[in-house]
Structure formats: C-alpha cells, structure tokens
Amino acid sequence: MSLNDIDRALVMRRAAALPRYTSYPTANHFQSSVGPVDYRNWLAGLADDAALSLYLHIPFCNEMCWYCACSTKATRRYDPVARYLDTLEAEIATVAGLVPRRHRLTHLHWGGGSPDILAVADIVRLGAALKANFHVEAATEFAVEIDPRLMTADKADAFVGIGVNRISIGVQDFDPAVQAAIGRMQSYDVSKASLDLFRDRGISSVNMDLVYGLPRQTEHSLAQTISQVIELSPDRIAIFGYAHLPQRAHNQKLIDEATLPGPIERFAMARRLTSQLAKAGYVQLGLDHFARRDDSLARLPLNRNFQGYTTDGADTLIGLGASAIGKLPQGYVQNAVTVADYTSRVAHNGLATARGWTLAPDDRLRAFVIERLMCDFAFSFAAIAANFGEADAHGLLREVDAMVADDPDGFLTASDDGFELTPRGRPFVRSICARFDAYLNPAAGARHSMSV
Template sequence: MSAPMSDTPDTAIPSGLASSSTAFDRTALADFRELAGRIDGNGPRYTSYPTADRFHGEVGDAAYRRALDACRANVPAPLSLYVHIPFCENICYYCGCNKIITKDHTRSARYVDYLAREMAMAAEQLGERRAVMQSHWGGGTPTFLDPVEMRHVMSALHKHFELLPEGEHAIEIDPRRVGDDRMELLGELGFNRISLGVQDFDPEVQQAIHRVQSYEETNGVVRAARRLGFRSISMDLIYGLPHQTTQRFSATIDRVLEMRPDRLSVYSYAHLPHVFKPQRRIDPAALPPAAEKLDILVSTIERLTAAGYVYIGMDHFALPNDDLAIAQREGRLQRNFQGYATHAGYDQLGFGVSAIGAVAGHYAQNARTTDEYYAALDKGQLPIVRGFETSEDDRLRKFIIGELMCNGTLDIPAVEASYSINFAQKFAAELVDLDKLALDHLLRRTRNRIEITPLGRLLVRRIAMVFDHYLREDALRPKPAAPAANDAKVIPLVRYSRVV
C-alpha cells in the first residue's frame, strides 16, 4: 500500500471529476460496498458551513438588516432567491420538509400577501432593484398556489428584483396537480427549469408512503415541459423507502430513463419518526435492510452512469450537456441550500416561512410557523428567528469544503495566497486525518494538492467532515448520557436545504 502523501508531481495526478466519461469506476463501486458500513456515518450535507444546526437565536431583524446593508455595497453583483411555499393538499409520510397540509386555499391567499410584504422590506433595505441570476420556488408544493396567487408572487418579485432571462429560475412541482394549462402558465411566468417529485413508481411503495402518482401523470408533465421549451427537467427519487428492493427500484429507473430528465437527485430516506410525526405511519419492518439499501444505491449509480448520466456527487446526476455537468467540468460547481448549483456564489435571500438566506457572511432563517412569520411582518420586522455570523476561519473552511465536494480537488498554494495562511500548520490535525482516509484510497495528497479519487466521490461527505471545526470541537467535549429517543437531537439527511 502506498504512502498517503505522494511526492509525485501534481501534474501527474488526474482530476477525479474532470473526465468527460460518464461510466463510473466499477472498482470504486465494489470498494464502496465494503467501506460504506465502516466509515460512512450520519453527517452534514454541507449545503452551508457552518451547518444549520449551528444557527442560534442571537441573529434577528437588526443583524440581518446590517447584512443587507453590506450586500447593498456589493452592487452590481446579482443575487440568488429562494421562495418557500409550505402548502400541500396531501401528506407524504416520508417528508421532512416544513409544510402545511390543507385544502383551504384562503390560507395561501393570505400567505402570498405577506410574502410580497417581506420582499418589499428586504428590497427597501437593499436600496435598489437588484439583478437575480438564480431563483427557486420550493416547499411544500409551490403549485398549490392558484394562477392568481402565482402571478401575485411573481409580480412582487419583478417589482423589487430583475430576474435575468439568462439566469436559472426553477420551481418544484407535483405532477399530480399540474396539467398543460398550468405548465403554460409556468413558462409564461418565466420559469425555465422544473423539478418533479417522483420518489418511486412501484404501486406498493407508493401506497406505503401515501403518494400515489402514475407514470402517465409524470410523463405528461415532462412532455409538456419539452414542448414549451423549458431548459432543464429534474426529478427526485428516494431510496430506502418501505417495500423497496434493488429489483423493484431498478424498474423505477427503467421508467425514469424512458423520460430522460436532464438532472436526477436520488436521496437516501432517513427514518426519524421521533422528529417527523408523519413517518410514524411508515412500518419500520417494511424498510429495506442496510445491505439492500446499499445495493439499491450502487445499482442506481451503475444504471444511471451507464445510461449516460454524469455522477455529480452525493445524490446528484446530470446529462453531460446540462449546465450542472458543464459547471463541474469547468471547475465552477458550487453548493447552496438547494444542493449542487451552477450559480451558488451569490448572496441568497430567503422568503417565506423557514426560508434561509446567506448574505454578506451571515446566515439568517425565517420563523417556522405562519403565526410567527405574520406577527414579525406586522411589526415591521424581517421575520428572522435565528442564524449565524461567519468568521474568517468559517469562510476559509467553507471554501475548502466546497472545492472538495464540488470540484474534487484543492489547490493548496492558491488557498494559502488567498487566505494568507500556512496550510500545513493551520490544518496539521486535518492532514493527519486525511492521510488515514488516503489509506482507504479516498484521496491522494501532495504538498500542493488534495485530489479526491472516484471512490472518494462516493464518500465525499466523510472527507469534507475532516475540515469541520465544529465537529472537532464536539468530539473533544465530554459525552453526556444518552437521551431518551424522543429527546434526541437529530439533524436528518433528507432535503437538508429545507429541513432544519
């Protein structure tokens, strides 16, 4: 076995992520089966650093306004926007998102009025109508809103911001609630990317998770999106759900490949019924055992990459000509609260309940309930209830984690020049831990470079955790007695961009 740190010249180390080939390394997948159970435990998805569980209540309206003032000085840099629509007509038992289950559309009418008020307050603090390169409507189910309400929200956005036509403007939709007329409206409103929840097409799985959705409904939306010229179609799948097997999930992959979406997210289901009450309706005995769940994941990676998809990392796949794959090849892929993104380097404003913004080195999260959200806005306050002000060390580590997770390589001299540090001295402990991971062939390291291997891409979260200062602090603290199950603090690994 070779030494963890090599003296091989940096130019001799091939980039693990730059190859245009979509076929994934079969040896890496075989090794992943052996390593996953040994070293891949629960951990952050790093849609932010520090992670959302580190946010605290000392960040509120005043601190966020100061951050917006700092953002105001950064003109003409464009912004990113996230709009949270929490309403759903029916509950999906697996879901960990911040949602409101209702069929009463008067509730959404009031909500969009308050959304417009929040946008106006934030825009006033920014001082001028700022350009937006990336916008995303999530939920809940954004298409719960009726056409009048959708026009209301979009009108407010256009009043206060300039949504650039060359930007990426996405909305999450429920194919069971969207027909051709609504798809035409989405195109008219300026959306150019849609994200469809699918999860699984197997009827027994769908019954068990209370989400019955036919292939025909889903394909109808895909065909409408292509006919109307949407730039990108994304689908969400979940593995680890009740009654799933490798063979059954492979049948779902067959149907997905027939539709050939531009992007795919394949999320791991985290069964946390003590955190998410709807999950109590899922029979834990019906969940696939750990070995079967791992087989589902490995088989899915093999199937998708063999079909021409690029494995972006973690749970994301994209066709080679999709903007996400292009950004990765060009070394400009980034992460934000929606996961991997092509335009994540901008300040992000979050609107609506539980939405998170990232502005001028500050994270700020809105109130989680509509009552708290409305009350703050009625007082003339931005509805921030918690957040985090990052330090220089936080921003350095955020950059390192982002480079490793997105582009698979770290140029150490460039980091030293940008942050005025001696990398080996500052990260002495981290380099020791990296060398342990190198023994498992997750990465290669020289004095000037860290390079993630194909196997390391499958366990990249574990590599990123090495640079998480807060996890290191936690490890040094005395361990308290284990809490009762209902009192345990758990940060779930499901749609972490919207779950806190």
C-alpha cells in the same frame, strides 16, 4: 452492484448519521442571537452591484407524504395559502427595499412544499411581485418545483408566462408498493403528463428528484424506476438518500421501520443507480446529482447550497417565506419556521428573521474546504491560499497531513496540492467533510441522515 461485491464491514463502519453539508456551519447550529437588525445591516452592506439568488418557499401541500422532512403543512383549504401570499408579498417588498438598487438577479427558485398548489391567479400575482421588486431578466435562471399530481395546463401556462425556464419534478419512486409505503401515489403517466405540459410550452430544462432507501424499495425496484426516468429523458436527475428522522418529522412515524432497507442495501442501491445512469450517458456530479454532458450543471463550475448542487455562484442567497434560509457574505439567516410565527414577525417589522449565524474567519475557510470536497472530491492548497492567504492554508495542512497519514480505508490519495478522494472514498465524502467540521457533535446524530 452485487451485495457480494460490497465491503460490508466498511459500509457498516461508515454508516454514521452525518450532515449533508449544504452549509457550514450546518443549520442546527444557528442561534437566535442573529435577528432582523443583523439582517438589515448585512443587506445594507452588500456591494452596489451584488449578484443575488432568491429562494422562495411555499410551505403547503394538499397532503403530507409520509417520508417528507420538509417544512410544509397539509391543507385542503385555500384560504391559508392566500393569506400566506399576502405576508410573502410584504416580506418581498421589505427585502427589496434593502438590497442594492444595482443588484443582478442570477437565480430564482420556488420550492416547498408544493409551489404548484397556488391558484393560477396567484402564480401570476407572485411572479409580478418579484418582477416589480427585483431585477428579473431573461437570462435569470427561474426554476420551480412541481408536484405532478397538482399540475394543470392553466398552471403550466401561468408558470411559463412569468418566466419559469427550468422545472424540477418530484418523482421519488414509481413502484406502487413503495408509493403506498410512503403515502404518495403518483403514476408514471401522471408524471409524464406534467412533464409534457412544460415541454409543449418550450421548457426544455428539466430535473427529476428521486429517493433511494425508501420503505419496501429494493435494488431491483429502484433499477426499474431509473429505467422509466431515463425514458423521460430529463436533463438532470437528483437522487437523495432517504433520511429517516421521525423525531423531527413526525409524519415519518407512519412508515414501518421494519420495511426500510439497511445500510448495505442502501449502498448497493446507490452504486447500482450510479452505474445505470452512467451507461445512459449521465455524468455524476458531486455525491448525488447527475446531468447530461451538454447541461450547464455538467459544464459550469459546481457549487452547493440549500437546494443541493447548482451552478449558482451568486454572492448572496436571499430566502423568502416561512423557514427559508439565506446566506450573505456576513453569515446565515433563517426565517421563522411556522407560518403563524412567520406572519407575526413580518407584520411586526417587515422581516421574519428568527435565527442565524455570523461567520468567523475559520468558518469561511472550513466552509470553502467542505464545499469543494462535496463538489470536486479534492482539497487544494492553492485554491485555499488564493482565497484566504497562505498562512491559513498552511494551518489546515497540518490537519490534512494527519488525515492522509491515517487513512485505513484507502479513501484519500495525496497530491502535489493536497489530496483527492479515491473512487473507493467518494461515496463516503460526507465522512471526510466531517473531519473538517469544528462544530460536529456525535451525540446529535438524530438530527442527521445516514451517510450511505
């Protein structure tokens, strides 16, 4: 998209710092009043045949990328990683003893950090621990995040051997100037070699993560990266807008802010990559995910959780490891963020729950609305009535009527069942979601990323 084709005033007016809405309420509202006792009671209250999804966090990398805001730490020594696995196994055993015995594990995801920092023996060890404690079946989607710079043939063998059937490769950007500006040098050839290791071993389901809005990145350079990614033919592509929050992620202070693209340039990048991927046959899903038409992400109902857009519709998401977040029917729980605090809490009582949130009826209603907006770009009265009752649905309709009536930017179009976002409004869906956020504090903008 040409910069001349962009409504600059609109973009600047809407370029606010807003949540990404991977949960509602968002994690910055979680409270320490929710702790291990609550978590134990919530797990005990799950249905006997509850569908479970597991997220397992490995909070270590060989080095910190300057752009990264994940809960991870750099280490060149393996001893801290090995000790962490001892604690992780203890937490796994505790949680497994609390979940229903007849549970069904539908999704398993290892994230980080860099899960492939693990030694081959420890990949096998951790996989065995999970299979010994949870019902991991052949149909369970088992995904792992990969840093291509750490991958070896032996590690690929180990991951495939424990049942991994989907990989997510971190790319970010292939331009050397951008890579130097974010402290992550990773060539196209290194990324392709890592991808080939898994494809040679029968893994056909591949996601690639990219980022737009990075320092020294331009619309042209990003288009070149997208072309290279298309050559690698991943099934899914996730392209996130860079969140520059140096107050929270101190390593981002290494980035020269003068080299960051502004809101107009970021918006142009997002529109260009969307057009480029559409021409290559990828379907846009939600705000920032793309998939081939035959991929399950494009065929099955779309949901949203802390890993982004997903087909995961499990009743319960269990987070394992330092900083991991879980969601249960009763609310959210988050483990202690630092490895030291996490280790101490697990040693004390088997769980590391440090904070969370108990969902109130209004929270559940608004969470549903926000998730469907992020996934479907629509508000449906019938869907709300079916899930929560007509009384609650009618209560929200007053807010909806006011939003549709006061829509100076042409983001919404009324439907018989509520409203839909127009093509003009879809890139700004986070702004629409924010209208339903009862907890959003505009003064907390430093906690959130730019919404374009």
